[in-house]
Amino acid sequence: DDLKDVIHSLKGLSDLEMSLEKVLGVKKVIIVQGNSDEDELVLKDMGRASAKYLRSVISYNSVIGITGGTTMAQVAEEMCQEKKYSDVLVLPARGGLGKNVEIQANSIAAKLAQKLGGNYRLLHVPDNIEEETIAALLKVPEVNEFVNTMKNIDVLVFGMGRADEMAKKRKSSEEKIEKLIEKGAVAEAFGHYFDRNGDTVWESMTVGLSLIDFKKVGNVIGVAGGERKAEAIISICSIREDMILVTDEGAAKKILDIV
Numbered sequence: 360d361d362l363k364d365v366i367h368s369l370k371g372l373s374d375l376e377m378s379l380e381k382v383l384g385v386k387k388v389i390i391v392q393g394n395s396d397e398d399e400l401v402l403k404d405m406g407r408a409s410a411k412y413l414r415s416v417i418s419y420n421s422v423i424g425i426t427g428g429t430t431m432a433q434v435a436e437e438m439c440q441e442k443k444y445s446d447v448l449v450l451p452a453r454g455g456l457g458k459n460v461e462i463q464a465n466s467i468a469a470k471l472a473q474k475l476g477g478n479y480r481l482l483h484v485p486d487n488i489e490e491e492t493i494a495a496l497l498k499v500p501e502v503n504e505f506v507n508t509m510k511n512i513d514v515l516v517f518g519m520g521r522a523d524e525m526a527k528k529r530k531s532s533e534e535k536i537e538k539l540i541e542k543g544a545v546a547e548a549f550g551h552y553f554d555r556n557g558d559t560v561w562e563s564m565t566v567g568l569s570l571i572d573f574k575k576v577g578n579v580i581g582v583a584g585g586e587r588k589a590e591a592i593i594s595i596c597s598i599r600e601d602m603i604l605v606t607d608e609g610a611a612k613k614i615l616d617i618v
């Protein structure tokens with residue numbers, strides 16, 4: 360690991376991390392080499408770096424929340440199989456949001472828990488449901504218990520995406536996509552869309568982590584890379600200045616270019 364640190368600093372990544380911490384105003388930035396837009400292996404490296412950081416902040420009885428997406432899948436994949444956290448609980452931060460892209464949050468949570476030797480809970484509740492339906496769902500004991508357990512999340516690891524890409528992936532209507540863009544949405548995270556300043560443009564109605572919950576979680580680790588996500592990362596980083604960002608060189612350089 361010491362050798363890795365030396366190589367890291369020789370490559371100028373430590374300087375880049377410090378610059379990014381300053382411009383984004385976040386607590387800590389971890390940068391891996393390369394650009395995940397061009398090289399899939401970089402996504403793996405981001406996963407590994409995030410898993411390593413995650414291990415450094417969890418304790419024996421942590422409650423970890425995790426979202427879906429290809430980046431989060433790599434975090435679980437790259438977690439080493441230590442199986443020493445038998446009291447750790449892993450929860451999908453947004454339940455199952457209905458479409459394939461999102462359902463992964465459940466399987467990612469299960470995989471992460473299994474790697475750590477801990478426990479997990481699953482939630483299968485669709486996204487964008489009517490308020491009355493949510494109220495009815497909350498009366499189901501298992502759902503209610505899940506929602507209460509979610510309040511205990513002390514470490515959240517989450518993916519960040521571009522608003523336009525995520526809205527399309529979720530098969531949102533043309534009308535909704537247009538509205539999002541019109542209102543300046545550039546980023547998406549845990550089912551919420553944000554503008555460049557990190558202000559909420561649209562919040563999906565579901566059972567799961569809300570923005571209020573997000574602001575209360577003790578440790579939040581956002582992971583996203585690739586030049587194309589630069590603006591989305593800037594947006595999400597302005598929501599919480601004590602967040603940890605794990606990203607890649609491609610996104611980092613682009614962010615410094617456009618801020």
Ligand code: F6P
Nearest residue numbers: 427428429430518519520548549
């Ligand atoms: O759909 C879950 C989610 O975490 C979104 O909130 C986020 O925008 C997206 O996945 C990131 O996906 P990926 O890591 O595949 O780019």
